[in-house]
Amino acid sequence: MPPPNRASIYGGIPERAPGGFDGQLLAFAEELREEGIAVGTSEILDAFEALDHVPWTIQADFKEALAATLAKSPEDRRVFELVFDRFFFRAAEAEAARQRITEGDGAPDSDAEIDLETLRQQIAAALRDGSDAALRDLARLAIAALARGEGSGVLGVDVQRIRRALGLRPEPQPELPEGDPRRDGVPREQLRRFEQHLRRELERDLIERTASLPPKRPLNDLDRALPSGPIQDLAAVHRVVAQLKRRLATQGHELKGRKRHAHVDVRRTMRASLQTGGVPIVLKYRPLRPRRPEIFVLCDVSTSVTSASTFFLSVLHALHDAFRKLRSFVFIERISEVTDVFERERDFRAASEAISRDAGVADISGYTDYGRVWTEFLALIEDELHPRATVIVLGDARTNGRPPRDDVFAAITAKAGRTFWLNPEPRLYWNYGDSVIAAYERHCVAFECWRTDQLEEFVKALTRPEVA
Amino acid sequence: MPVTQPTSVEDVANGLRHVGYLPGESTALVSFLATKLGKPVLVEGPAGVGKTELAKALAKFLQRTLVRLQCYEGLDEAKALYEWNYRKQLLRIQTESEDASWRDVQDDIFGEDFLLPRPLMVAIASSEPVVLLIDEIDKTDQEFEAMLLELLSDFQISIPELGRIEARTQPVVLLTSNNTRELTEALKRRCLYLWLDYPDLEHELNIVRLHSPELDAQVARKLVEIVHQIRELDLKKPPSIAESIDWARALLLLGADEIDRATFTKTMSVIVKHRTDLDTVAARVGVKLDSAADAAA
DSSP states (O other): OOOOOHHHHHHOOOOOOOOOHHHHHHHHHHHHHTTOOOHHHHHHHHHHHHTSSSOTTTTTHHHHHHHHHOOHHHHHHHHHHHHHHHHHHHHEEEEEHTOOOOSSSOSSSSSGGGHHHHHHHHHHHHHHHHHHHHHHHHHHHHHHHHHHSSOSHHHHHHHHHHHHHHHHSOOTTTTTTTOTTTTTTOOHHHHOOOOOOOOHHHHHHHHHHTTSSOOOOOOOOGGGGGOOOOTTTHHHHHHHHHHHHHHHHHHHHHHHTTTTOOBOOHHHHHHHHOOOOHHHHHHOOOOOOOOOOOEEEEEEETTTHHHHHHHHHHHHHGGGGGEEEEEEEEESSSEEEOHHHHHHHHOOOHHHHHHHHHHOOOOOOOOOHHHHHHHHHHHHHHGGOOEEEEEEEEEEOBOTOOOOOOHHHHHHHHHHEEEEEEESSSSSGGTTBBBHHHHHTTTTOOOEBBBBHHHHHHHHHHOOEOOO | OOOOOOOOOHHHHHHHHHHHOOHHHHHEEEEHHHHHHOOOOEEEEEEETHHHHHHHHHHHHTTOEEEEEEOOOOOOOOOHEHHHHHHHHHHHHHOTTTOOOOHHHHHHHHGGGEEEEOOOHHHHOOOEEEEEEEEEEGOOHHHHHHHHHHHHOOOOOETTTTTTEEOOOHHHHHHOOOSSSOOOOOHHHHEEEEEEOOOHHHHHHHHHHOTTTTHHHEEEEEEHHHHHHHHHHHHOOOOOOHHHHHHHHHHHTTOOSOHHHHHHHGGGGGGGSHHHHHHIIIIIIIHHHHHHHHHHH
């Protein structure tokens, strides 16, 4: 039994939620709400009713029944999965700790009994065949063999250490002998699952040792943030773009319906009134036309914001049908036009490679120089700017101590019809350090744009229909 | 008429399989809940993953009639709920003798004889329980969604001249959406939610083999693998399950016993339906087929 003062250091075991199983479900719903899913009372009632008909001992059915009644969009579903795993893992562990049930020493007692090389082979084979239950057992074995007593205290570090010790890598390893299952590389998806198992088992061990739950971590916004590095998979990017495309393709239509606009077309109304002796009985309205703006995009591609910029550019180019004209520029110290790159290349990764290879925007230091960029841009494009043009700037407005030259920026905004600034930093960090967004914000509309939904809102605002 | 009443999730899964629809994990469960709770199901997912097929299969399995309402922009009550048959009403008034009082005629012409029931009304008023499919709900405007709310939560329709018509039997209601616009919260709240996505490799292989059992097992597997590869690419319209099945049939008709570069190029247009997509697929996937053939040789 752990000494009581030690438990209190780690937070101990929380009190059981009142109301038994029903209470747990309510607590679960509450947790979903905290993560931003709109769960109404009627949905909770539905969930209870659904669970009457589903055996709660089968985990898959139990989970699906809850998901069908509580999470009602693909995004919600993703959050639901994360919260579900976290909540029920914690609930089960807390209960086990309360009743002092331990896993027992299912793993062999002495290290000598585990032959490391056989274990490596077994794990790699299980990864390839993809049996989940076997993976969990092997994860326990691996921990017993490799992490006995010498944890670093940080779960992520331990997980990676074990993975390396097992020699599991996604890339092919031709130096291994023929017939070794690791030779062709372990499927990335499987490897991720194995790491999840490892993390979970390590966490379980920690809970057993300290008899307390680790503090609850809310899902961080990273799970919902724009892809900010090459680690995040490109599939996510494609999903977002595909959805945006579909939404934008249809959004004009719902607004084109009847009675959504109230601008009277005086000329046509007077014309129609001739039939009624000059009395305007029938009002004629102006039709709605989707806005097809001419767009000039300026994107910062210095290392701090490069992914967000490339992502944004590829979104805009994927949507180029919606605009009358689209010209894109990237800048660090000077600017360079990249419109062709995106017209040629539809693949996100290839486009960003092409930009970093060919654009030649970093001159000497590799730090953004906004003042020089404005001057060059104005010189290059001054004659083409007119009141129907839209200028979009994407950047963090960090000048690295160089003069912001907001007077030149003001000249650009005066020539263009609309100017937007997208800042991939959360609003909290604006105007701290060398960020001078306030100087530019006077001349344009600034948005924070670091999550996909914010980006979507912006693109919608950009193409919202106007009255012709 | 004997109406099948499933008693467990297994039941539904087996039943659906029996009528030729292979349900995924959640599909069977949500369908089961729908029959038990009497709640409508909102089915979302990309085009061609079997949303409409699910409704048809459910109808067949539950031995109910399928009533289908195809939604489109500008759909209104007159086409979805009911309409007064005014030609018939006119005829009725004209054949009336001179001395009949206004009151008699008025009572008469707003009776059920003069009502033209549209799909939603048919589903509600049917004496046998039905499966009601409201297809592509995201194509309509929000007003129409609002109109559905009464129907979906209470299974009743209010007609000003007649009063309220309540459902005699509990229909199973499926709404499908391609997720082109956010549906209103109010509508989602009343529904169970089912997200259908492209199936994984094994599942799709089973589906293809179910629909064209004569196709050689090796070819079928290769076909599904290629389709999965194509879905990874950034296409305007990725191939759906329906298209894999079509492709399998096309290969059968051509008597192909192997998918090599030549066969692929010839039949590619069955699964890829955009000019630019065709180029992308030919460049990315076609080349792979070549190198695979070289490796084999």
